[in-house]
Amino acid sequence: MTDLFNALTLLANYVIVPALSYGSQLGLGALGVTLIYGILRFSNFAHGDTMAFGTMVTILLTWLAQSMGVTIYPLPTAILVLPIGIAVTILMVLAIDKTVYAHFRKVRASPVIFIMASVGVMFVLQGIIRLIIGPDDQLFADGARFLVRAKEFKATFGLNEGLSIRISQLVTIIFTIILATLLFWFLHNTRTGKSMRAYSDNNELAQLSGINPDRVIMLTWIIAATLATVAGVLFGLDKSFRPFLFFQLLLPIFAAAIVGGLGNPLGAFVGGYIVAFSEITLTYAYKRFFIYILPESMEPSSLVQLLGTEYKIAVSFFILVLVLLIKPTGIFGERTT
Numbered sequence: 001m002t003d004l005f006n007a008l009t010l011l012a013n014y015v016i017v018p019a020l021s022y023g024s025q026l027g028l029g030a031l032g033v034t035l036i037y038g039i040l041r042f043s044n045f046a047h048g049d050t051m052a053f054g055t056m057v058t059i060l061l062t063w064l065a066q067s068m069g070v071t072i073y074p075l076p077t078a079i080l081v082l083p084i085g086i087a088v089t090i091l092m093v094l095a096i097d098k099t100v101y102a103h104f105r106k107v108r109a110s111p112v113i114f115i116m117a118s119v120g121v122m123f124v125l126q127g128i129i130r131l132i133i134g135p136d137d138q139l140f141a142d143g144a145r146f147l148v149r150a151k152e153f154k155a156t157f158g159l160n161e162g163l164s165i166r167i168s169q170l171v172t173i174i175f176t177i178i179l180a181t182l183l184f185w186f187l188h189n190t191r192t193g194k195s196m197r198a199y200s201d202n203n204e205l206a207q208l209s210g211i212n213p214d215r216v217i218m219l220t221w222i223i224a225a226t227l228a229t230v231a232g233v234l235f236g237l238d239k240s241f242r243p244f245l246f247f248q249l250l251l252p253i254f255a256a257a258i259v260g261g262l263g264n265p266l267g268a269f270v271g272g273y274i275v276a277f278s279e280i281t282l283t284y285a286y287k288r289f290f291i292y293i294l295p296e297s298m299e300p301s302s303l304v305q306l307l308g309t310e311y312k313i314a315v316s317f318f319i320l321v322l323v324l325l326i327k328p329t330g331i332f333g334e335r336t337t
Contacts, residue, residue: 002158002159003292003293004292004293005157005159006159006160006161006292007161007289007292007293009153009159009161009162009163010161010288010289010292011289012163013150013161013162013163013164014284015277015280015281015284017163017165017169018169018280019273019276019277019279019280019281020169020173020273020276021168021169021172021173021238022238022276022279022280023272023273023274023275023276023277024172024173024175024176024234024272024273025172025176025231025234025235025238025272026231026249026252026253026256026271026272026273026275026276027176027180027256027268027269027270027271027272027273028176028179028180028227028228028230028231028234028272029047029048029051029227029228029231029232029249029253029256029272030253030254030256030257030260030268030269030271030272031180031183031227031265031268031269032044032047032050032223032224032225032227032228032231033047033224033253033254033257033262033268034257034260034262034263034264034265034267034268035220035223035224035227035265036220036221036224037257037262037263038200038263038264038265039196039199039200039216039217039220040101040114040217040220041111041114042111042114042115042118043115043118043254043262044118044224045115045118045119045122045250046096046118046119046121046122046125047224047228047250047253048122048246048247048248048249048250048253049121049122049125049126049129049243049246049247050089050092050093050125050224050225050228050229050232051228051229051231051232051235051246051249052125052126052129052232052241052243052246052247053089053092053125053128053129054085054086054088054089054225054228054229054230054232054233055085055229055232055233055235055236055241055246056129056132056133056241056243057084057085057088057089057229058078058081058082058084058085058140058229058232058233058236059078059133059138059140059236059241060132060133061081061084061085062076062077062078062081062140062142063140064081065077065080065081066142071142071143072143073142073143073144074143074144074167075143075144075167075171076140076141076142076143076167076168076171076237077140077142077143078140078141078233078236078237079171082229082230082233085229085233086225086226086229086230089225089226089228089229090221090222090225090226092225093221093222093224093225094218094221094222094225096121097217097218097221100117100120100121101114101117104117105217122247126243126247129243130243133241133243135242135243135244136242137240137241137242138236138240138241138242139240139241140236140237140241141168141236141237143167144167145166145167146164146165146166146167147165147166147167147169147170148163148164148165149162149164150162150163150164166238168234168237168238169238171234171237172234172237172238175230175234176234179226179227179230180269183223183227183265184265184266187265192219195211195216196216196219196220198211199211199213199216200263232246235249248313251313251316251317251320252275252276252279252313252316253272254320255271255275255316255317255319255320255323256268256271256272256274256275257271258271258320258323258324258330259271259274259275259319259320259323259330259331260274260330260331260332261329261330261331261332262330264330264332266332267330267331267332270331270332271330271331274319274331275315275316275319278315278316278319279312279315279316280312282306282307282315283305283306283307283308283309283311283312283315284305285303285304285305286300286303286304286305287300287302287303287304287305289304290304
């Protein structure tokens with residue numbers, strides 16, 4: 001029985017907890033992508049760099065607060081300044097919409113034009129971020145590092161394997177639960193949320209019903225910017241901040257959105273966890289796990305690793321292609337918002 005507990009602890013420490021945290025970050029990112037697609041009808045390739053921009057602003061504010069001796073120990077100081085980072089990012093995306101996307105809506109440009117415009121916005125944001133904060137890793141996490149330490153866990157339960165849970169992972173999961181709950185409640189139980197869903201289903205009919213399209217579009221950008229900033233900051237706290245990392249996140253985020261059904265918020269959210277668990281479970285080395293649960297004569301000599309960790313991004317790509325080939329509408333069926 002002890003070996004079984006060791007095996008389960010091993011999985012929890014290296015697969016389950018990291019996948020829950022990473023899946024939460026992808027889920028929030030995918031929610032922003034799918035909302036923009038559902039309302040504005042285009043895939044926003046600048047979303048990853050919107051996350052990076054919001055995170056950059058939060059980092060700069062965090063450094064300012066830390067220099068003034070302002071902290072909220074044991075929690076990261078970034079949480080304290082996060083609302084300001086969100087506000088700045090909202091202003092940024094609204095300004096971009098006003099100067100770029102509003103023109104293409106006015107001339108009724110095709111979706112591919114919006115996509116190309118978002119690619120241009122992506123490169124501009126990348127340049128701004130690199131100019132301000134640089135291309136290198138930036139560490140901004142402070143406060144207590146661990147909620148549960150592996151050494152203490154081993155001593156408490158008398159196991160060979162320990163479970164460690166970082167404060168950043170706990171904060172990520174809690175923030176995700178709160179934000180997702182509020183968003184789904186907003187979309188399904190408020191008049192404004194219902195107007196956004198109606199606009200997504202049929203924008204012309206919605207306008208005939210008296211729904212203000214400009215207000216719906218503005219709210220969509222506000223929500224997407226909020227989700228992007230929170231997801232980016234949580235990812236930065238959990239790992240580190242490097243602008244190029246957020247560009248790389250774009251593929252798993254889109255994979256998550258498409259797995260659930262692009263335009264379907266619930267599907268995008270669930271898709272984040274599907275992609276995260278797929279990446280981590282397929283690239284984890286199970287040798288120690290099988291040593292605990294198999295007889296000594298059957299213990300593996302190899303790592304028992306399906307893919308190397310360098311192929312994580314390939315898992316997202318494979319999932320993306322597979323879903324597009326087998327079920328393009330995603331696992332949640334037709335698009336709904």
